[in-house]
Amino acid sequence: MxxxxxxxxxxxxxxxxxxxxxxxxxxxxxxxxITTDDEVLLEELYNLAKRLDERMDTVERLVASDNPDFERPKLLADRETDNQQLRELDRLLADKERTAR
The missing domain is CATH 1.20.5 (Single alpha-helices involved in coiled-coils or other helix-helix interfaces)
Known part of the structure; x- marks a missing residue:
């Protein structure tokens, strides 16, 4: 045993x-x-989010100019601290494109 x-x-x-x-x-x-298809999808989603952010900034500016009681959002497009992460992603994408060539 x-x-x-x-x-x-x-x-x-x-x-x-x-x-x-x-x-x-x-x-x-x-x-x-992460596959290359996933990377392409993430890049497309990032570009879409960036375009939508720019559109929202435009809509907020238009509404603010038409309505004096409109409260500005907490995140502003012109502030560096709000766009710092987007700039970091832009820099990483540019570095990736340079290394891929």
Missing amino acids: DEIAGIMIVATLFIGLPWIILHYITKWKTAAT
Whole structure:
């Protein structure tokens, strides 16, 4: 009985544990990659969001000029702090395009 328990422990340590670890490492590596189609989709979504942001700025300016009681939104297009993340994304996209060439 003790021999069977010893064999089970050794098999678990030297076969089962590495098998589980390697299994999840391969799952982690395959799940962490982003495909080129995903990158293209993200870039398209980013460009769409940027255009919509510009349109919202235009609409807010028009409404503010027509209605004096209009409250300006908390995020303003002209403030550097509000657009800092967009500029960082623009810089990253430009760097990516330069390295792709």
